Amino acid sequence: MRTVTMNISLPDELKAFVDARVKARGYSSVSEYMRELVRRDEERAAEERFVALIDAGLNSPIDPRPLEEHLAELQARIDAARATKRRVA
Secondary structure (H helix, E strand, O other): OOOOOOOOOOOHHHHHHHHHHHHHHOOOOHHHHHHHHHHHHHHHHHHHHHHHHHHHHHHOOOOOOOHHHHHHHHHHHHHHHHHHHHHHO
16 A cells, blocks of 8 residues: 655644644554545445445335345345356356
């Protein structure tokens, strides 16, 4: 993974807060602390996408086919994927 440098400007109060957090939580540097904050935000964004997908699924129309028909179609798709995988291998 390539690392790039990014400069940010903070008011004195926020800089003091960041420095205190770095010291209190045992981070080796401000950069390590900032990376952790960005990772946490990235995780939150992934959770938000997951919740949106669940909501979309819950709000989507219900398949009118009988469950057995739907399961048979899924099994056929699985079987076809396995057959394709065997041919490739």
